[in-house]
Amino acid sequence: MSEALQSSLLELIRRTSTDLPDDVVRSIEAARGQEEDGSNASYALGVIDDNIGIARKASQPICQDTGSILFYVHVPVGYDQITFEDTAIEAVKEATEKGYLRQNSVDSVTGKNSGNNIGPGSPCFHFHQWRKDHVEVKMMLKGGGCENVGIQYTLPNADFGGRDLQGVENAILDAVLKAQGKGCGPGILGVCIGGDRASGYGHSKEQLLRMLDDANVDETLAALEGRILEKANKSGIGPMGFGGATTLLGCKIGAINRVPASYYVTISYMCWAFRRQGCTLDINSGIAEWLY
Amino acid sequence: MTAMQLETPITEEQIRSLKVGDTVELSGALYTGRDAVHHRLHHGEAPPVDLQGQVIYHCGPVMVEEDGKWVCKAAGPTTSIREEPYQWEVMRDHGIRGVIGKGGMAAKTLAACKEYGCCYFHAIGGAAQVCAQRIVDVDGVDWMDLGSPEAIWHLRIEKFPVIVTMDAHGNSLHDVVYDQAAAALADLKA
Numbered sequence: 023m024s025e026a027l028q029s030s031l032l033e034l035i036r037r038t039s040t041d042l043p044d045d046v047v048r049s050i051e052a053a054r055g056q057e058e059d060g061s062n063a064s065y066a067l068g069v070i071d072d073n074i075g076i077a078r079k080a081s082q083p084i085c086q087d088t089g090s091i092l093f094y095v096h097v098p099v100g101y102d103q104i105t106f107e108d109t110a111i112e113a114v115k116e117a118t119e120k121g122y123l124r125q126n127s128v129d130s131v132t133g134k135n136s137g138n139n140i141g142p143g144s145p146c147f148h149f150h151q152w153r154k155d156h157v158e159v160k161m162m163l164k165g166g167g168c169e170n171v172g173i174q175y176t177l178p179n180a181d182f183g184g185r186d187l188q189g190v191e192n193a194i195l196d197a198v199l200k201a202q203g204k205g206c207g208p209g210i211l212g213v214c215i216g217g218d219r220a221s222g223y224g225h226s227k228e229q230l231l232r233m234l235d236d237a238n239v240d241e242t243l244a245a246l247e248g249r250i251l252e253k254a255n256k257s258g259i260g261p262m263g264f265g266g267a268t269t270l271l272g273c274k275i276g277a278i279n280r281v282p283a284s285y286y287v288t289i290s291y292m293c294w295a296f297r298r299q300g301c302t303l304d305i306n307s308g309i310a311e312w313l314y
Numbered sequence: 315m316t317a318m319q320l321e322t323p324i325t326e327e328q329i330r331s332l333k334v335g336d337t338v339e340l341s342g343a344l345y346t347g348r349d350a351v352h353h354r355l356h357h358g359e360a361p362p363v364d365l366q367g368q369v370i371y372h373c374g375p376v377m378v379e380e381d382g383k384w385v386c387k388a389a390g391p392t393t394s395i396r397e398e399p400y401q402w403e404v405m406r407d408h409g410i411r412g413v414i415g416k417g418g419m420a421a422k423t424l425a426a427c428k429e430y431g432c433c434y435f436h437a438i439g440g441a442a443q444v445c446a447q448r449i450v451d452v453d454g455v456d457w458m459d460l461g462s463p464e465a466i467w468h469l470r471i472e473k474f475p476v477i478v479t480m481d482a483h484g485n486s487l488h489d490v491v492y493d494q495a496a497a498a499l500a501d502l503k504a
Contacts, residue, residue: 062335062477065337065477066438069438069441069444069475070438070440070441072441072443072444073438073440073441073442073443073444076443076444076447077442077443080443082376082387082388082442082443082446083376083387083388083442083443084388084440084442084443085388085390085439085440085441085442086373086374086375086376086387086388086389086390086442086446086463087374087390087392088376120378121376121378121387121388123376124374124375124376124388124462124463125461125462125463126463128461133350133460133461134461135460135461135462135463135464137461137462165440166392166393167392167393167416167417167439170393183504187504188504191504192503192504195499195502195503196499198499199492199495199496199499202417202418202488202491202492202495203416203417203418203439203488203491204393204395204416204417204418205417206416206417206439206440249504253499253502256498256502257495257498257499257502258491258494258495258498259491259495260491262416262436262438262439263417263418263488263491264436264477264479264487264491265487265490265491265494293439293440294440295440
């Protein structure tokens, strides 16, 4: 166990829970300008803006549902992942005691809350090796409200179409319609085309690690992202589902290969309280650089 | 927008005067109750507090004990639709005048709002700090065996900001927005 690593991870959790990344804040501010003065939508975005400021200043959770605790870790070849996990678990316990995280881990059979966010599947780690010589840790806190409106479609589908981008587009917009305000919109979609049932959800969540204002390197998918954003924002669902011009802040789509028999379109919905942060670690496990 | 001021306990007459779109600031006592609480009430257990005229808040707050006193660190609304199977019954049996949550509820609850004189108050989802600022005291807690987020927290609120999205006259903003969005997206179909 490394004290320096635990303290870096505690700071990463604190910052993720209490301080929304700049790309998200910029996007919410831009959305405010799109809503009519005096409308419920404008009111909602005003409260959201106030909330972001208070949380940052008070160093308290932006949202009380501090969600599933997801770590995405890139490590050099030979790095000790077991010690990392053990240390991250201690950091999560400490963050829970300090109130940066809610007691959010419940035994699915007995209903008992573990009280410290630790239990089977919590927190959740995704490790990847890379050839660089430093460690990069990204994390997301994904609340239950937005996770519940995630959905996986299979194509062809009589309502949406066949196994092509037209079918994909219609399926994604159906997810937006079904979500309404339940996922705390304006939301951000992470979408995966293809994969299997598990990798589809995994890849759709990883799309949410992209910067909101980035451009998809795949031109076809970039165009699809643009169309989804435009059409969703014409739906009129608006912030919180109150009606209005901003239904989505972003849509990020990736594609992975499928088997000939399957064609999944998997959508992970992220709320406006888009708590994702990341950092690189220096040789002593201190925080070298913030990533968002 | 000037918000209407309401203090719990609320009368049926006050509730019936509200309509969809009204902004309201609530003050007084407020009780949290979410999935496990509704499940327990549904199975016939008596509520540990008198809910007549009161409002139930769909919320699992972040609570920390500091110097022997509970402090609310974050307390925004949770998604209400999960209580749809139970809410009408709680309205009928326990005399509540409304619930606060987010995302809206469906036909059973809307009908119960009309029949028993209740409103659905929509708080701003995710805005846990704005909500927590309006919670001026924590008076106690019941059913802690359900775990902290699921327990019944006795909160004292001052000017807690909400919007009426389902009223006691059978109107739901959520139904209106859904129908309009479905029509708009049908026109935009690829």
